[in-house]
Amino acid sequence: xxxxxxxxxxxxxxxxxxxxxxxxxxxxxxxxxxxxxxxxxxxxxxxxxxxxxxxxxxxxxxxxxxxxxxxxxxxxxxxxxxxxxxxxxxxxxxxxxxxxxxxxxxxxxxxxxxxxxxxxxxxxxxxxxxxxxxxxxxxxxxxxxxxxxxxxxxxxxxxxxxxxxxxxx
Amino acid sequence: xxxxxxxxxxxxxxxxxxxxxxxxxxxxxxxxxxxxxxxxxxxxxxxxxxxxxxxxxxxxxxxxxxxxxxxxxxxxxxxxxxxxxxxxxxxxxxxxxxxxxxxxxxxxxxxxxxxxxxxxxxxxxxxxxxxxxxxxxxxxxxxxxxxxxxxxxxxxxxxxxxxxxxxxxxxxxxxxxxxxxxxxxxxxxxxxxxxxxxxxxxxxxxxxxxxxxxxxxxxxxxxxxxxxxxxxxxxxxxxxxxxxxxxxxxxxxxxxxxxxxxxxxxxxxxxxxxxxxxxxxxxxxxxxxxxxxxxxxxxxxxxxxxxxxxxxxxxxxxxxxxxxxxxxxxxxxxxxxxxxxxxxxxxxxxxxxxxxxxxxxxxxxxxxxxxxxxxxxxxxxxxxxxxxxxxxxxxxxxxxxxxxxxxxxxxxxxxxxxxxxxxxxxxxxxxxxxxxxxxxxxxxxxxxxxxxxxxxxxxxxxxxxxxxxxxxxxxxxxxxxxxxxxxxxxxxxxxxxxxxxxxxxxxxxxxxxxxxxxxxxxxxxxxxxxxxxxxxxxxxxxxxxxxxxxxxxxxxxxxxxxxxxxxxxxxxxxxxx
Ligand code: SF4
Numbered sequence: 001x002x003x004x005x006x007x008x009x010x011x012x013x014x015x016x017x018x019x020x021x022x023x024x025x026x027x028x029x030x031x032x033x034x035x036x037x038x039x040x041x042x043x044x045x046x047x048x049x050x051x052x053x054x055x056x057x058x059x060x061x062x063x064x065x066x067x068x069x070x071x072x073x074x075x076x077x078x079x080x081x082x083x084x085x086x087x088x089x090x091x092x093x094x095x096x097x098x099x100x101x102x103x104x105x106x107x108x109x110x111x112x113x114x115x116x117x118x119x120x121x122x123x124x125x126x127x128x129x130x131x132x133x134x135x136x137x138x139x140x141x142x143x144x145x146x147x148x149x150x151x152x153x154x155x156x157x158x159x160x161x162x163x164x165x166x167x168x169x
Numbered sequence: 170x171x172x173x174x175x176x177x178x179x180x181x182x183x184x185x186x187x188x189x190x191x192x193x194x195x196x197x198x199x200x201x202x203x204x205x206x207x208x209x210x211x212x213x214x215x216x217x218x219x220x221x222x223x224x225x226x227x228x229x230x231x232x233x234x235x236x237x238x239x240x241x242x243x244x245x246x247x248x249x250x251x252x253x254x255x256x257x258x259x260x261x262x263x264x265x266x267x268x269x270x271x272x273x274x275x276x277x278x279x280x281x282x283x284x285x286x287x288x289x290x291x292x293x294x295x296x297x298x299x300x301x302x303x304x305x306x307x308x309x310x311x312x313x314x315x316x317x318x319x320x321x322x323x324x325x326x327x328x329x330x331x332x333x334x335x336x337x338x339x340x341x342x343x344x345x346x347x348x349x350x351x352x353x354x355x356x357x358x359x360x361x362x363x364x365x366x367x368x369x370x371x372x373x374x375x376x377x378x379x380x381x382x383x384x385x386x387x388x389x390x391x392x393x394x395x396x397x398x399x400x401x402x403x404x405x406x407x408x409x410x411x412x413x414x415x416x417x418x419x420x421x422x423x424x425x426x427x428x429x430x431x432x433x434x435x436x437x438x439x440x441x442x443x444x445x446x447x448x449x450x451x452x453x454x455x456x457x458x459x460x461x462x463x464x465x466x467x468x469x470x471x472x473x474x475x476x477x478x479x480x481x482x483x484x485x486x487x488x489x490x491x492x493x494x495x496x497x498x499x500x501x502x503x504x505x506x507x508x509x510x511x512x513x514x515x516x517x518x519x520x521x522x523x524x525x526x527x528x529x530x531x532x533x534x535x536x537x538x539x540x541x542x543x544x545x546x547x548x549x550x551x552x553x554x555x556x557x558x559x560x561x562x563x564x565x566x567x568x569x570x571x572x573x574x575x576x577x578x579x580x581x582x583x584x585x586x587x588x589x590x591x592x593x594x595x596x597x598x599x600x601x602x603x604x605x606x607x608x609x610x611x612x613x614x615x616x617x618x619x620x621x622x623x624x625x626x627x628x629x630x631x632x633x634x635x636x637x638x639x640x641x642x643x644x645x646x647x648x649x650x651x652x653x654x655x656x657x658x659x660x661x662x663x664x665x666x667x668x669x670x671x672x673x674x675x676x677x678x679x680x681x682x683x684x685x686x687x688x689x690x691x692x693x694x695x696x697x698x699x700x701x702x703x704x705x706x707x708x709x710x711x712x713x714x715x716x717x718x719x720x721x722x723x724x725x726x727x728x729x730x731x732x733x734x735x736x737x738x739x740x741x742x743x744x745x746x
């Protein structure tokens with residue numbers, strides 16, 4: 001089983017990410033019976049089938065896929081993953097904040113893809129609580145990235161008040 | 170100026186520790202070069218032609234004497250005893266050692282400085298009017314806004330990896346001295362009229378311009394909101410940045426700036442999307458409080474000015490008696506809102522010196538001058554000079570004498586030899602051509618002070634490539650290095666200007682070899698000399714005559730057949746995507 005960071009600890013991950021290989025379509029791709037994180041396209045095409053299983057559902061959004069597409073479905077998900085195709089592609093940060101702050105999603109929010117130590121602090125602030133650190137990296141070392149800064153200026157998903165509303169006079 | 174509290178200090182310290190760890194992991198082989206690159210850039214650390222370069226942020230250009238002394242000290246101990254002031258109000262060290270950069274950042278932190286977000290695809294150092302707080306034509310001081318934005322943008326978790334860099338400038342005066350329409354976001358402080366939706370007529374707020382920028386595809390920023398009440402500053406900007414972060418192009422480096430998004434959508438549609446996004450956060454917890462604004466603004470309260478008569482007799486008599494001093498004062502001494510005081514520009518454009526370069530000795534001299542005569546503070550200007558903002562008129566003569574002893578009193582501010590010039594191909598890894606030798610050649614050709622004075626105000630801006638760090642698009646004359654068959658060539662643009670009538674210069678035609686550039690500038694100047702009316706400046710004559718008269722003279726006697734690659738380059742310059 002792969003290991004991920006979840007709630008600031010390294011844990012085994014029972015979920016499997018479904019991707020579309022060449023030639024596969026959302027309709028045809030095989031979806032595991034339980035703990036599957038499916039692409040948005042699969043979710044949209046086979047929502048009823050997946051829900052009928054009565055298992056916790058998971059979906060992943062690619063960088064260009066906004067949360068609007070699943071906003072009405074959030075109650076169904078135990079897990080939403082957001083893909084970072086490259087760590088320098090920052091769209092997933094906005095996606096995460098929107099899911100948490102606008103759409104009120106409170107289940108697991110996982111960063112997947114090019115997930116590296118030096119971005120974990122920002123990800124945490126934007127509302128992620130789980131991180132599938134890139135497989136070739138030392139996940140135990142990466143854990144330190146979550147606590148890089150003692151304080152932040154801005155309001156974000158982890159702290160609804162900006163520092164200036166919290167600074168003691 | 171703003172002083173760190175314990176929280177500001179801990180954040181900067183943590184940032185240094187993070188950088189130290191990243192460098193160590195890179196040296197240990199657990200952080201690959203390409204993984205380090207975007208994060209080291211966000212600490213100002215480049216790898217250039219000859220090795221590392223460190224770009225130190227000087228927020229809105231404001232520096233204390235203590236900070237400048239520290240920069241002098243750092244440049245001596247970690248570099249070659251000089252630094253370079255950039256058009257974006259940063260200082261660049263050209264020869265630091267890679268593994269010593271954490272120590273340099275530690276040194277900076279000890280004087281409340283850093284290099285955070287001086288590069289990278291994030292919100293960059295925020296710039297402002299060099300005469301902030303002292304200009305007679307100022308409506309409100311932009312510095313509190315800049316500092317509030319500095320804090321908000323520092324390590325902003327959502328906007329650390331934007332499609333591309335994002336530059337903000339703030340101006341609070343009637344005349345725009347911050348180039349607000351040439352940056353991604355320009356903010357003009359303004360007073361509400363009736364019906365602006367503020368707390369009432371007279372409230373200070375912001376006029377918002379978006380999508381300006383130089384580079385390969387220059388645009389003048391467009392008005393997207395006529396009045397934004399101050400309290401909405403952060404929520405509105407956050408909405409704007411979110412729209413950009415989500416929808417700005419990421420497939421092509423040259424189309425990733427917000428100007429491309431704004432122009433693809435049209436400014437009205439872009440503004441509509443921002444308003445739609447903003448509706449969710451408007452009046453929320455990130456709404457700026459008066460208490461916070463006042464807390465920050467208090468750091469920029471006027472210094473303890475003496476009450477002085479308007480015209481100082483000692484200054485007047487020194488001007489009358491010393492022609493050299495008078496010539497300097499004419500260029501370097503500027504009106505001040507407080508009676509008996511003046512703002513002073515010290516030129517970093519001495520003959521034979523790379524524009525913007527400053528030695529450790531000069532830094533110390535500047536720090537000393539500021540301490541003695543200007544409440545211990547200095548400002549950098551985007552023209553790469555230094556301003557002492559609060560000098561008693563009675564001290565001007567002494568300031569001049571001391572500045573002169575350190576090569577800081579060239580009487581050329583605003584004149585042709587006060588050129589803006591990027592480091593170019595001598596140092597910069599992105600350059601197509603060298604810029605400093607061109608600047609020096611022009612300086613040499615136009616070295617006569619009387620001649621320079623006679624030519625009057627004219628801006629000459631030189632960039633070593635399309636990235637436009639030398640602001641060539643807004644120079645009355647702009648020079649830009651291009652690559653033609655692996656040789657250094659230069660295009661010349663004419664008619665650009667900054668300020669309220671901001672305009673982007675037009676490419677005059679096929680490019681020139683380095684040795685031709687001073688001759689061509691000479692030819693352009695000759696047209697002006699011959700055809701100016703009365704007190705017209707170069708730009709006025711240019712606007713009256715149009716480009717043709719200048720083009721003709723520039724190419725007179727030169728054989729030019731356009732090559733294919735060159736047409737491409739010319740096209741890029743004018744290309745409006
Ligand atoms: S304009 Fe080009 S050459 Fe000059 S500093 Fe910028 S990137 Fe380098």
